[in-house]
Amino acid sequence: MSTLRRTERIRPGMCGHNSLLAGQIGDWTWDAVSKTCGTDVLRAEDASGNPTYLSFYYYRVRGSRRFHLRSPAFGDELHITTRLFGFGSESVLTLHRIGRSAAQAARPLDPEDFYAFGDPDCLYVENFNRWVVRGPGAGNGGLVRSSPPDFDHRHLPELPEKYSPRHACGRARRTLTFLEHGDRRPAAELAVEYEVDPSRDLNGAGLLYFAAYFSIIDRALLCLWRSLGRDDRSFLDRVVVDQQLCYLGNADAGQPLTVAVRLWERPGGGEAVDVVLRDRDTGRVLAVCSLQLEGEQDR
Structure with missing residues (x-):
């Protein structure tokens, strides 16, 4: 299973002229990885027992005048379709299509549809995450890659290479x-x-x-x-x-x-x-x- 659906009602701590909704969507990414990949992302540890974090490497939000990151308001109901794609043992890609109706959420989420960004009443969010731990130093500048042993990714579908976020990030x-x-x-x-x-x-x-x-x-x-x-x-x-x-x-x-x-x-x-x-x-x-x-x- 790589596709999940959820319905959320917007509350004050999830929206506004700030980064609250971006943070909330990031939490949905962590939820999706936990449910799909057999890992408790909130308490993940590497093979040595060190806390490992599903850090954000790439975050893209694509919308329209009708629906953009600051559009949702108190009480709005959002329908979210989420699909995960495998990038090996250290990374994972999560795509969210966010709409206002259950009919939008019922549509399949395939890469061709997602990257066409064709529905002006949907918000398209792409999260590319990597597992990291703190390095030998005490500061935040020395994060190194290290994934939890129970991170199950082999069942996830592969993303067509032309859509890989590595191209955009490399540029x-x-x-x-x-x-x-x-x-x-x-x-x-x-x-x-x-x-x-x-x-x-x-x-x-x-x-x-x-x-x-x-x-x-x-x-x-x-x-x-x-x-x-x-x-x-x-x-x-x-x-x-x-x-x-x-x-x-x-x-x-x-x-x-x-x-x-x-x-x-x-x-x-x-x-x-x-x-x-x-x-x-x-x-x-x-x-x-x-x-x-x-x-x-x-x-």
Whole structure:
């Protein structure tokens, strides 16, 4: 079994102008892996008895003006279809198709349909996760791969190679963007300083929480937004129809980061934004993110 379905009613802790829904979807990914692969993801251990974590390496959210990451509101009922794909003993891919009706959830979820992103009333979420443990040092910068012995992946279907998230992430690592910009120059650029906040950015394992990356990126985007003379209302009203995020490293509480933001005009209308998170002191890249925003003329 690699396909699961669930129905969720949106509560206050699951939505808003923040990263709450991104975090909730990540929890659904962990639930799906636990149910499908014979591993209690919340209490997983490697062969040496060390806690091992199903870390996020790639997170993509694709939607539309009618349904995007910030569309769900209090009381909305969501119908989620989830399917897992195997990537060996150390990684797993989870696809979520999220809609508002049971009829949407009843449709099969196959890769061709998913990657066509054809239903504007569905949200398409792709999570690629890797098992990691802390290395010999005490900090969060030395995570190494290590999977639990009871992680059962051999029954999972294989994803067609053309859809593999490794292609997108490889490009992001090399070029620091998921997008094709050609020889165009960005319309605006800004570098923002950020210090990992121990009061809000860490998860229960003491790691920089995967959904906190979304918040850090949004904070940097807001700084750029204001630098362009735009008001906060227009920031809250922004429609992000596609967001791709590759996690390349973690960070400790209090660690200073530099967040570089570049704004591009999209040839077909709207705007695109590239965000790169780095360790300020070493320059090590921690994450690369690209967002595509719908233009006012498309609304």
